[in-house]
Amino acid sequence: MSIKVAVLGCGSVGSQVVRLLQEQAGDLEARIGTPVELVGVAVRRLDAPREVEVPEGLLTTDAAALVARDDVDVVVEVIGGIEPARSLILAALENGASVVTANKALLAEDGPTVYEAAEKAGRDLYYEAAVAGAIPILRPLRESLAGDRVTRVLGIVNGTTNFILDKMESTGAGFSEALEEAQELGYAEADPTADVEGFDAAAKAAILASLAFHSRVTAADVHREGISEVTAADVQSARDMHSVVKLLAICELRQLSTPEGAEGTEEAVSVRVHPAMIPDTHPLASVRGAYNAVFVESEAAGQLMFYGPGAGGAPTASAVMGDLVTVARNRLAGTRGAGESAYADRAVLPMGDTVTRYHVAIDVDDRAGVLAQVATAFAEHGVSIQTVRQEGRGADAQLVVVSHTATDAQLAATVEHLRGMDIVREVTSVMRVEGGDE
Known part of the structure; x- marks a missing residue:
């Protein structure tokens, strides 16, 4: 028997997933206990240029037919966006496949629908690559810290904005000048709105808060401000305070005041993305260039920091492959990993x-x-x-x-x-x- 894998999307991340499936076939078989077989790759255009060569006969433009195949065990979704990704993931789960996805936008906007579909189907839904690229942050929150109480997650989760702010800090450049350089180097898109206005970071913050605080948090719940209004004077003022400016995703557990005499305490979640000054002695202050880092505070473990490349085809594919190995092992053993944990059902503070x-x-x-x-x-x-x-x-x-x-x-x-x-x-x-x- 083999674990049969279908990949949706063959862009910068998808192409690297295909490459790793081929180049590491022997190691994957040894780690999982059975061969992993790539059975199809769905793309929009068959003749589009690609970073890797896809074996003959595997490319298809019919993604719906690919996820409907009875022999597919795992569907890897790396096309992004809401639709058709959501419909394809739901169809894959309904048809009995487990899903590995890197789709932060979908999980932040309509995660409960996907989680519930996975629960109903009795299949895995893994998404480490949805936040901070290669950095293993979601699984520690989901599994390693499951017995602890996380109180705060503070992170730099967007490499484009960190590159721009770092360039402004190190050279004295203004925002427009730093953005132009980021675009020339490929760190920023031609339309950088999703990054510089904080939409990308807000989606990631919603996912982090949901996992950390066992409550459903959507991107719409996240207060969001971007960096386009940050000036060279702001950066200089931060320097005068021995601080640096970073775009931060901040997820906090807050204790609410209760009426006098009332028993117990009530808690809520605060989730926000905005530029902020942090002391230059803080671990996050030293995160340079397009790198990401997430700082986690919990009652028992104390302070933890996760650091690494937050984007890019190969780093993100690394996170996808880690999930794929776990899902394949579960499939082989006839088990599934932990599903959504939203038991706390805490409100999100305005x-x-x-x-x-x-x-x-x-x-x-x-x-x-x-x-x-x-x-x-x-x-x-x-x-x-x-x-x-x-x-x-x-x-x-x-x-x-x-x-x-x-x-x-x-x-x-x-x-x-x-x-x-x-x-x-x-x-x-x-x-x-x-x-x-x-």
Whole structure:
């Protein structure tokens, strides 16, 4: 007997999966206990150029017929997007195949539908490659830390934005200049919206939060801000604070206040993606170029960090192949891995209730009493100031304020208040601050 595999998609990732299936056939057989046989590769065009040569007779444009074959044991989906990927995955599961996918968009938008289909079919659904490329982060959350209590996941999960911000930090370049270089080097798409506006990272954050906190979180639940408004001045201001700017995916478990006398505690999930300043001593601050890293905090294990290439055909294919080996072993043994864990069913906090800190740069009139008025504006909204410094004189006078923690709603209201003050010419920069001393 052999494990028969069908691959949907033969782009940068799919072609590398096909290559590894061929080149590592002997090792795969030894690790699984039976041969792995590639029986079909679905593509949109038969004559499109490909990175690897697909054995004759395996290419097909009829993906629906491929997943409907009775002899297919595992379907690998690497075409991406919502449709036709969702319909093909559901059809594969219904027909009795297990599924390995790298489709972050589908899992973040409609994961429950796919999870429920896998549960109903009694088949595996594995998706390590959906988040952070080759970095093994989902399986540790799903399995290795299953007996622990994860309280926070903080990550750089988009290589394009990390490359751009790193270039801005190291060279002093502006956003547009750094983006142009990222496009020239192939790190950014011609249309970089999904990356630079945070959509890609938000989908990954939803998946991370769902696994970490055993609750259903969709991309629509994630507060999202991109990096297109980050300026060279923001990056310099971070440097002055011994910090760096990173686009972070932040997933946190928050304890809600309960009425006096009530028993137990209620918890909610906070999930957000936005640029933030982090101290240059934080492990994530040293993540350079297009690399990804995820920092996990749990009660028993403490602090863990996972680091590596977060994208690319071969790295992502590595994660796909790891899932494929596990699914094939399960298939051979007549078992299946863990399914969706959403028992906690925690609510997702709105961004306004999320606790954070702000860095605010304010162009002000250079006269006596200005600092006191600014401090009063913060106090009126219940926000305590951690540090404040003045830069420049006269027409160039600027205050740079870093707050203590408060709700995002309090901090946002403070900024709006500042913008309406006569002594404030302009609020030139607002950025959240993560890590470090409160």
